[in-house]
Amino acid sequence: MKKWIGILAAAMLAGCAVQPMDSGSGVANTQVDSESRQRARAFTDLAGAYFARAQYKVALDELRKAIIADNRFGPAYNIYGLIYMELAEDKLAEENFRRAIELDRSDSEARTNFGWFLCTLGRYDEGLEQFSTALRNPLYAHPEQAMANAGLCAEKKGDLALAEANLLKSLKLQPDNPNTVLKLAGLHFRQDRLMETQRLLGRHAELAPPTAESLWLGVRLERKLGDRAQEAAYGLQLRKRFPDSNEARLLLTGQYE
DSSP states (O other): OGGGHHHHHHHHHHHTTOOOBOTTTOOBOOSOOOHHHHHHHHHHHHHHHHHHTTOHHHHHHHHHHHHHHOTTOHHHHHHHHHHHHHTTOHHHHHHHHHHHHHHOTTOHHHHHHHHHHHHHTTOHHHHHHHHHHHHTOTTOSOHHHHHHHHHHHHHHHTOHHHHHHHHHHHHHHOTTOHHHHHHHHHHHHHTTOHHHHHHHHHHHHHHSOOOHHHHHHHHHHHHHHTOHHHHHHHHHHHHHHOTTSHHHHHHHTTOOO
């Protein structure tokens, strides 16, 4: 889950600025921000910053203050959902994502996060439906996030054609996103499209520093291509840069598949 947290966090932080809508009528609340709404937004923004640094207890404290200030501020429940997802409190995560969406049915950021949560539980069709609903909102500021997450969800489901289609759509909107480039490279590797994998790995290297995931993919790619020197180079970087990673453990135990 954490390997894709960059997109989730970006969606969450963008969601903090969303104005909730009335859950009964779906009509935007026309009231100018009250003092309580402003306090709720400020506490939610702080919670988002603490969440991004994995300081979950402090983030939860800030969210409690936000809810006390305004218990109808949807973005606060969205971040609650993200935190509980990270803490593996699935019931609480789902309740809070649903509350965020209930308060603002057009909150595509919350739907994108909820969709990914559902996919991590193996509820792929439900997750994909949340992404589709998020993308039907013409005012969604970050559709590439929903497309990328839909791609990963479809890959988990085993629908590789749908996964590729969504990742390509995401890259069309945001061609320099290194996470999406790497995910597409991994998908192509799974499809045994080795030259395309190699090209995308090179593109990832141009966009961002290496990660444990990218180096491990490089090891396995070059092993398949038969380039032992390049395989060893990737492996050396992986052991030196990320010695405690799961990828380094797989390398040391020879679990290449």
